[in-house]
Amino acid sequence: MNNSSEFEEVDLLVKKARIAQEKFERQGSQQLFDLACQAVGWALMEPEHNQRLAKLAVKETGLGNVSDKIKKNHNKTLGLLRDIKGVKSFGHVSEDEELGLSLYLRPKGVVAAIVPSTNPLATPVNNIINALKCGNSIIVAPSPKGVRPLRELLSIIHHNLSLIGVDQDLVQMVPMPPTKGKTNRLMQLADMLVVTGSQNNVKAGYSSGTPALGVGQGNVVTIIDETADIEDAAAKISVSKTFDNATSCSSENSVITIDTVYEEVVGSLCSEGGLVLSEEEGSRLTDIHWKNGKMTTDLLAQDIDVIIDKVDLKDRASKDTKFLIFPTNKAGATEVVCGEKMSRFLTLYKVKNISEAIELALKIQEYQGSGHSIGIHTKNYERAHEIAMKAKTCRVIVNQAHCFATGGFFNNGLPFSLSMGCGSWGGNSIDGNLNWEHFVNKVRVVKTIKENKPELIEVFGDFWKETSK
Template structure:
């Protein structure tokens, strides 16, 4: 018998009423799941999280191949790495953080009770679809939220298949039915219906600028991320050979579809020749002036960036431009003499093409790095290769970003996979990028805390709250087929004793009645 989740994956008509009706159907199921999930203890929650992470890991290669076949771009081997990194390593990074039990601060006489957001509506991009949905699903589960995902239409088929797999793994491990759902046929009107619904508690927007802005203007709380355009500065004190190797490895990783990839390489005359030689040794092809012009015209049309080039490998792009390059070329380096709106190659390029600019002085290099980010990418990421600590501080203080990667590949480093930053596929761009969050987005952003504060006076004793965390482990009700739990139309929740539970059957029944009463009130709103 199929879970209700999969029965809800039906075609959506173009009428506004039908779109709202389908949104209500899925969001009501998600609200129910979130209300039930809120009762889970941490052990049960993490069992579900680990089960889903294992499923994501086990199918990382399969979905990497399918995404490349469906989208037509990227490198399956690299997508497999990203899919794996957003599974078990992601969970392990946050394993010691407790988003379930109250935090007790005896010194300040404060108890902090975690409050999940509830229902998350999450947008995923075409460039990193499986890694992003893995990331967002696991974040939601770690914080006991329900999530409805909207895949990019270009990778819809594989995304739906992947989410169904994760949903099964979650439910088999004990998650409420409907905790993880996905839109089967996403369109802009359908997405807007979900974003504007008062049943959506928060929107996680990863995608184009227009979609992120729509999320912020929906009237619902939103966590959005802006575009990248990372400058990378190679200082005269850098290990030039290692810097070149890291930059080429980063720019060629998954054919540069990560928004954290290096976009413009800035260096100084003292190391220009040495750096070019090192880049060639690492697999880069340095374009001539005429080749750069052909490349510029190919990548940028009057209506914008040539989407056919997104995620294509360097040799394919070179062939389309009529540029003869060695078969093992990993990236194309295009020298430019200026940075600004007049130079199209100083904009973001989600393909293995790296602009190269030689500044006259270090002060000018810092100014040009800032100029790159003024074009696009404010608040996002930047990188520097140097052995001088003062250069690091000068650069980090100058560029208007919230991540500066030092002596590491920026693609992986800013996302937390070649540095000790929090691993993420949702990069907060903060005040510089007109976003609400400046750090790498993580599960901590999907849970708020109710603070219970005692009288600060020494004559008022503080209670003993240790050991009073969540302890409900089952048996939990199933999603209602019609109505709400406990109603005449809904199936009654099963009564299966759990040996691990510290709650007796009478307490469980009372808890179910409380859930039913609360949900009836919620559904009347």
């Protein structure tokens, strides 16, 4: 198909989305917007749908595992619907008499969402719900491997929307087969972009000329200090590292521990299913997972038995082995092993004290993961605050299973999301979890108030006093 034909397909798609969005906004009902969100959420969360779609996603992408995909689809969608329940996201929302300001919320318009193959169901649903909550329409551009799961999901969404009289053109996907040409055209025509996935896609979004919300690369480093509950930390790291075969950008990639508790940490991680590699085994693993500095697909989000077989560890692994541990001191821009892995293994580092731990975490994330998140297991909460002021990170996760906590969970206060902004440190325009507030335009009605003009002494007094000494 030539570019002209591709453009015509996308142009028609956007035209239909714009007509549907304008009608949706004219109806102007928060109740209708919220009902549409529920229709989308139930399309994925209904147990039979969830199971069927999760199986299809794993089959088509070859990434993750079915049981965890089902849990992810359920919890991420349930949590998002909890977050937005009762929230007013359209129309007149506040009045400040003192400042003479009235605040109104309006939709962005047509949203384009570029979504990854690692989460071909949960991420689109999150984006769709956030878009509809605020009166937008949305067009989803999946990865090639995510096409079939998304197409099946959209058929259910369209059915649910029809039950409540909502136009199906509010939620569409790029025509099959997806191509870079179609996606680029969509990026140019949409009113706003949401880009989750490869950093190449994020850069393309930012350079498209359309306002874009991109998210940074994850490369989670977690510190275990000498005050931590070691068994609890190991259990949480194990469940987080292995969940959905480490497809999450928030899965632990490197663990740094203080030397006085190093052996206890190793023992506890092994008790939770870890297998410690020798230097030779670690080198073998590294050579398989990266070629010329780039991650391969050989071990990417694969079951542990596949990894054990390819790294030739069948004689060493047991039926209880869940993930691999590679002790190393290699870190920095020339050491790929300290980078993001998206596989069931992590690197383990030993340092003398918390200062060295923080310094090493910064070194690792200067290579990959700036702005995303750092974890710490500790009973000394001041150390979390120290990290907040020293590290270039937008989240410090304390005593939690990282892959669940970073995207919001039922026991912390972060918004449920699958897209984590990394601020200027990660080259992003947002530094928080992507949520409904990013899908609205804010309109302010401004009235005059009593003049509040300060005297010069009020604003320059401290400076004048300091410089007159």
